Amino acid sequence: MKKNQQKEHHKFNHDFVFQKKNYIVMFIGLAVIALGFILMSGGGSEDPNVFNPEIFSFRRIRLAPTLVLIGFAIEAYGILLNPNKENKNTK
Template identity: 40%
Template sequence: MNNPQFAFTKKNYILMLIGIGIITLGFIIIGMDSAPHGFGFLGLTLGPIITLAGFIFEFYAIFYRSEKK
């Protein structure tokens, strides 16, 4: 019988958790903006950039492939 291999390794899951943390940090920064309706620097610039970086990191974590077979 064949030995089934899982799609993700332990390192993939660790990287995915880090990506979720980065995304969460971005949303927290957006919420910390003291300007009305979030129209300040944190809500319009810094928070979305960090959130986008988190999503990009998630793609990296999903597509990461270890050299070990």
């Protein structure tokens, strides 16, 4: 009977891959990526015959792509984060 109970327990035991901490870190990464794309947008000209040098600003060329790459790094960290790992300082 004990073996049968273990099968039942295994059948209904839903262990999720990600925990709440993973989702929070991944949401922060998505927010940073979105901010990078928002900073990258704009700078166009209504008249196609007029050049707008604003498209080559520091914000669009350096800052926004850096934020997007940092956001992707935060996403990778959120995916690889093990929330069940105990902190060594809490022992």
